[in-house]
Amino acid sequence: MNAIACRVVAIESLTPVVNKVLLAPAEPVSFIAGQYLQLCLTPTDKRPFSIASTPADTLLELHIGTPAGDSWSSAAMNHIQHHHSTNTSIMVEVGLGQAQWRQHSERPIILLAGGTGFSYVHSIAMAIAAANYDKPVFLYWGVRHEEALYYATKLKQWADTHSTFHFIPVVQEPNASWTGKIGLVHQAVLDDFSSLDTYDIYMAGPFAMAGVAREAFAAQGGHREHMFADAFAYI
Numbered sequence: 001m002n003a004i005a006c007r008v009v010a011i012e013s014l015t016p017v018v019n020k021v022l023l024a025p026a027e028p029v030s031f032i033a034g035q036y037l038q039l040c041l042t043p044t045d046k047r048p049f050s051i052a053s054t055p056a057d058t059l060l061e062l063h064i065g066t067p068a069g070d071s072w073s074s075a076a077m078n079h080i081q082h083h084h085s086t087n088t089s090i091m092v093e094v095g096l097g098q099a100q101w102r103q104h105s106e107r108p109i110i111l112l113a114g115g116t117g118f119s120y121v122h123s124i125a126m127a128i129a130a131a132n133y134d135k136p137v138f139l140y141w142g143v144r145h146e147e148a149l150y151y152a153t154k155l156k157q158w159a160d161t162h163s164t165f166h167f168i169p170v171v172q173e174p175n176a177s178w179t180g181k182i183g184l185v186h187q188a189v190l191d192d193f194s195s196l197d198t199y200d201i202y203m204a205g206p207f208a209m210a211g212v213a214r215e216a217f218a219a220q221g222g223h224r225e226h227m228f229a230d231a232f233a234y235i
């Protein structure tokens with residue numbers, strides 16, 4: 001796959017450990033909502049990040065989490081910051097993965113995100129809205145703390161303006177004021193759907209979450225051929 005040069009247009013802090021990065025590709029890029037790109041630190045050191053934007057957007061948007069002690073993502077973020085401050089290009093390979101939105105499926109959709117796995121479901125959610133999709137869509141976003149729900153306002157608007165769209169945030173360790181769902185995000189799905197038989201399920205987040213969710217959803221009627229996650233290739 002050809003690597004494409006991109007200018008780092010902006011870096012914005014979404015939370016103390018998550019940055020939004022906007023990239024301007026030097027040439028048109030082709031991908032499907034839900035695919036990822038690889039950031040080329042060197043010609044052989046390439047790191048995957050979900051594309052949060054949709055193919056209709058001019059800029060590529062990334063959400064990069066750098067939790068304390070995570071050298072894998074910190075090195076990627078340092079690379080981006082260096083090229084932003086020196087106004088030089090980074091190289092990316094765009095349009096990877098097998099977990100992209102199946103636009104022609106007639107099945108209702110569950111989007112499951114753990115932490116920064118939200119980037120992946122954001123792309124699909126925005127593409128679905130632009131396509132005037134009329135089937136039910138349930139977007140579950142699980143985080144450890146409420147403060148990590150950095151796009152909650154946008155997602156509430158997404159749900160408020162489409163009667164068939166539903167946004168369900170799930171917090172693992174809530175503040176006393178939290179009135180929403182509590183616990184692990186895949187458990188919230190299991191609690192809400194007695195059978196997952198009819199659903200297409202798209203998921204991204206920690207690999208452990210993807211593995212646990214796939215088995216639990218299959219036990220509750222979900223079909224493996226209707227569950228999509230690039231994490232499955234890694235576990």
Ligand SMILES: Cc1cc2nc3c(=O)[nH]c(=O)nc-3n(C[C@H](O)[C@H](O)[C@H](O)COP(=O)(O)OP(=O)(O)OC[C@H]3O[C@@H](n4cnc5c(N)ncnc54)[C@H](O)[C@@H]3O)c2cc1C
Nearest residue numbers: 048049050065114115116142143144184185205206208209
């Ligand atoms: C193809 C690909 C694309 C990637 N794209 C990105 C990207 O765009 N940005 C990025 O930062 N990283 C990316 N990564 C790396 C990796 O997926 C992230 O590091 C991971 O999603 C980070 O999760 P978190 O720390 O935000 O979640 P956490 O804060 O650890 O967890 C969030 C929620 O997930 C659920 N969860 C967590 N652990 C478990 C468990 N053991 N069992 C059940 N549920 C659990 C819980 O509901 C929890 O509240 C990518 C990796 C691959 C392979």
